[in-house]
Amino acid sequence: MSKDSPATVKQRRNSDQVTLSQVAQAAGVSPITASRALNHPDKVSENARRNVLEAVERLGYVPNLVAGSLASSRSRLIAVIVPSLINTVFVEVIKGLQETLEAEGYQILLGNTDYDLDREYQLVRTFFGWSCSALVTAGLRHNQACHTLLANWDHPIMEVMELGKGMDLNVGLDHVAAGRCMASHLIDRGYRHIVYVGARLTQDYRAGMRYEGHREVLQAQGIEAPLVELDTLGSLQAGAESLTQVLAQHPHTQAIHFANDDLAAGALLAAQRQGLSVPGDIAIAGFNGLPLGQHVTPQLTTILSPREEMGRLAAKELIRRLSGKNVYRRQHDVGFTLQTGGST
Amino acid sequence: MSKDSPATVKQRRNSDQVTLSQVAQAAGVSPITASRALNHPDKVSENARRNVLEAVERLGYVPNLVAGSLASSRSRLIAVIVPSLINTVFVEVIKGLQETLEAEGYQILLGNTDYDLDREYQLVRTFFGWSCSALVTAGLRHNQACHTLLANWDHPIMEVMELGKGMDLNVGLDHVAAGRCMASHLIDRGYRHIVYVGARLTQDYRAGMRYEGHREVLQAQGIEAPLVELDTLGSLQAGAESLTQVLAQHPHTQAIHFANDDLAAGALLAAQRQGLSVPGDIAIAGFNGLPLGQHVTPQLTTILSPREEMGRLAAKELIRRLSGKNVYRRQHDVGFTLQTGGST
DNA sequence: CGCTATCATGATAGCGCTACCATTCCTTTT
């Protein structure tokens, strides 16, 4: 018996989902015209467009973006990879990205590495599998495999948070300079026994870069630059606890330069509870310019980093690139601002 | 001339992307066996599996998830829709979701409504287009169109944050009860002139629910329950500013029940700056149990809501459902805890 | 030993959409 008797035709469509072909039929046009009416409205007659849109509405058509992406190998998905969601700075960058990208019809695929570069590599692989239109990642450091993968990818890559020569596009600030800036400020104020306190500097290596800048300035003055590295992630709690530790290890400390505002504010509030005067007994400085720092007494001296702005700018530059425009500058310095409060 | 002379064969593959067929060829098996080796490892011989995995490694194959999703109409994408990313409570829920879902190989598609239900509807439509495996959304309220869309969707829907009868699954807490709880606490402490302060209660309607509970308790005692509604979103700044406003409008105020800890902490810190004693001159209570509240002096009385736990539990329940297990309980109450500090 | 049950594998046919090329019917140009 020959095999060309398909008694039962293969039947795969499971759902009652409305397809573009059905819309096209209802609108009296071909599927491809319906597709164009939705995706390139200027390429069809007004008449066709109106009929298609009307049919879409009437049938409750929801475009199958998966099929569209497969056919066009463009997805309007943007992969965003951050090392942490607890740290609010990344969330603020995401927010800036989000609002700008969503307005242009892009969707965010969110990944969290927990400061693990191998995890980043895995996420990048997965996201590539989604034919993402672009990738945003926090930081310029990647492991070897990830670097290779990124280098061979033919879509825009945006590295944010720190300024430097990256894979492709870059929006960030100079953390070494920020560290120098705060250290200079502390020197100017007359402090000489200054401790830098950071949390997990191998993970939050940008805080490590700020320490480099800090140390540079102190050493240029012939001053030592002791470092206290905490084993927990930065938090109010960790900051509060670190105060005791620092004063025990370095009894002559006049000022503490904290890696971020959470630590600094935690220490400041703890100092108050312990009856220590800030900055009389101990001066405290932070980094980020979180609102909290403005509401404690004395106000926290800190460095304001434009985080949402960084996200928005990164998104705008990506959109420029994705819409085929030439990109003249690949690096964008968003800068930072020293905000002196009463705490130093 | 007949049309069957395809001089130039249509050529669409643009990239040099390695495909599953190439892997299969390299491994000496058919494409479908290669597919099974990767997705259902227990359905192929150990020999085949080893060869395929080796070929994957050697060729640097990255699965095209878009094609896979189209073919299987399953995507391992989970849509997560929140009203805000500024408000840290949602971020913490996302974090709980994220860590649990990623561990199971699901990816998060993130959407932000900015407290706009029409925006939510648009996001839901878009996400459905991605054949998401499930949808997580904050809150039980949707507009009519969105409700219809959700009701007809044949994948799990998880509504988080507030407890109640939702579309499908639900993990949250009872905000009315939380409002009652704090109000009772304030009554117990002897306060009678109590003002509730919230920010944009039509948007943050859960804060409105807490006010309902609050009012219920006060009215049962024959006490009025004045409400001050701010026009900005909750923040330290708004809390600080509200203090003056409340005292001007209600000079006899003994206690302020704030809709959240940001407002409360802002007011508490502002009171200190103004030389007001807390709780002597004015008692202050919040909601959420943010770390900040534990570090101010006096410690903030608040209600602790298990936000990350809420995210984790929601994720676990979704995974149960997605792996075909029976779900016996659709509603999960994560509860809350009154945390009394010195501020009341 | 024949019969069914189980396993490993493969051939085929889509999933729903869009890129590509071809066609038709105008309008413009020289």
Place this chain on the structure above:
DNA sequence: AAAAGGAATGGTAGCGCTATCATGATAGCG
């Protein structure tokens, strides 16, 4: 008037993968 260009539309053939069914090989059974 003929040639050239442009706008609107459609036919065809995939995008890269997996569901479905079919097949052959092996095992289990009385």
